[in-house]
Amino acid sequence: MYVDVHSHLFVDVFDDDRDDVIKSAIDHKVGRIVNNGLDYQTNKACLRLAECYDACVAAAGLYPDKASEIDGDERQRIVEQFHDDRGRAIGEDGLDYGYADGEEDRRRQRELFRTCVRVGKEERKPLIIHSRNAEKDVIDILEELDAYCPVLHAFTGRRHMWQRAVRNGYYFSIPPVVVRANQFKQLVEDVPSHQILTESDAPYLGRQKGERSTPADVAKTADVIESIRGLEDTASMLGENYERVFA
Numbered sequence: 001m002y003v004d005v006h007s008h009l010f011v012d013v014f015d016d017d018r019d020d021v022i023k024s025a026i027d028h029k030v031g032r033i034v035n036n037g038l039d040y041q042t043n044k045a046c047l048r049l050a051e052c053y054d055a056c057v058a059a060a061g062l063y064p065d066k067a068s069e070i071d072g073d074e075r076q077r078i079v080e081q082f083h084d085d086r087g088r089a090i091g092e093d094g095l096d097y098g099y100a101d102g103e104e105d106r107r108r109q110r111e112l113f114r115t116c117v118r119v120g121k122e123e124r125k126p127l128i129i130h131s132r133n134a135e136k137d138v139i140d141i142l143e144e145l146d147a148y149c150p151v152l153h154a155f156t157g158r159r160h161m162w163q164r165a166v167r168n169g170y171y172f173s174i175p176p177v178v179v180r181a182n183q184f185k186q187l188v189e190d191v192p193s194h195q196i197l198t199e200s201d202a203p204y205l206g207r208q209k210g211e212r213s214t215p216a217d218v219a220k221t222a223d224v225i226e227s228i229r230g231l232e233d234t235a236s237m238l239g240e241n242y243e244r245v246f247a
Contacts, residue, residue, distance in 0.1 A: 001031030002222055002235055003242040004215040005173050006092070006128055006153050006199035009035050009056070010045035013203050013212060021202075022053050025215035029235060031055065032242060033215045036092040036128055038063035040074055043081045050086065057246070059089035059128055062116060064096040067108040075112070082119040088246050090120045091128025092153065098132040106134075113141055121148040126245050128153055128173075135161045143168065149245055151197060154205060156183060159190070166191055171245060173199035176207045176217040178224050188228045197241055198222060 004025065014021055025033060034057045035050070037043030043060040050058040060081040062070075070078070082090050093116040100106045120127045126149040131138040135157030142150050151171040155162055162172070172191050175198075178184035188196065198218040206213040207220065226234040 001239040001242075002029050002218050003198060003238050004030055004033045004200045004202070004218045005151060005197045005242065005245075006175075007033050007035050007202045007215050008038075008042075008204075009033065009049060009202060009215070010037075010042055011203060021214050021216075022055060026055055028216040028219040030215050030218055031239065032057055032246075034059050034089060034091075034128070034246070036089075037061045037081075038092060039066050039070070040077050040081065043078065043087070047084070047086055057089075058087045059091040060084065060087040061090060061092040061128065062112055063092055064094055064109045064113065064130060065099050067112050068101060068105050075115075079115065079119060082116070082125070083123060087125070089126045089128050089151075090116050090123075091126075091151070092130050093127060094130035094153075095134035095138050096130060096132040097134040097137075109134075110137065110141065113138070114145065117141060117145045117147045121145065124148055126151055126171075131155065131157065139165055139168075142170070151245065153199060154184075154201060155187065159186070162187060162190065166195060169195070171195050171197055171241070173197040174221055174225065175199050175201050175205040176213050176221050177205045178221055179207045185224070185228060188225050193229060193231065193237055194241060194244075196225065196238070197245070198225070198238055
């Protein structure tokens with residue numbers, strides 16, 4: 001089966017056709033759609049989607065740019081969501097220095113990311129990780145805490161950074177933008193097949209600039225992976241990789 005390990009179907013751009021989007025994904029043989037939360041409310045939305053649709057799986061996360069917004073009470077509520085057995089992963093979490101407001105904001109992001117990593121290890125839940133302009137710090141923290149099953153979402157770090165992550169056994173999820181982004185094609189070439197997953201990041205990172213991404217797009221991403229690596233049954237490979245990470 002095809003898999004989408006990083007989606008955001010709770011956002012309002014899907015309010016008019018969410019059922020159709022999920023049906024289209026299933027028609028394209030997408031068997032699992034992991035919706036990633038960003039904060040307390042969107043984590044709840046991911047759980048609702050998992051309750052309503054058999055193909056949907058919930059992940060509870062804390063997006064790094066929320067670090068400067070949440071107070072201690074909300075942080076605790078989110079950590080409780082990380083422990084909720086209905087959630088199969090902790091994500092979207094990580095670091096984003098592109099929008100950080102100075103070193104104090106970056107320090108707070110690192111503190112919250114370490115919390116995510118520690119709970120993921122305790123609960124044996126995979127981490128679905130965002131890393132914008134912070135790839136080295138992300139990998140440093142994952143190594144420091146001996147993280148459980150990291151999945152690096154749409155990784156845009158330099159080659160020596162992804163090779164370091166490969167050696168650590170981390171996974172990489174490839175977005176639809178791979179059809180026009182040479183860096184992701186190089187990533188597909190370099191990363192061993194058993195460490196590759198696919199994502200839509202719906203509604204972002206579409207195949208064409210400005211195009212809304214949907215979970216069905218991972219079927220086309222799989223075609224690109226198949227072409228680059230000369231594989232014969234990418235769907236089975238992706239399904240096996242998904243089961244290894246999320247079972």
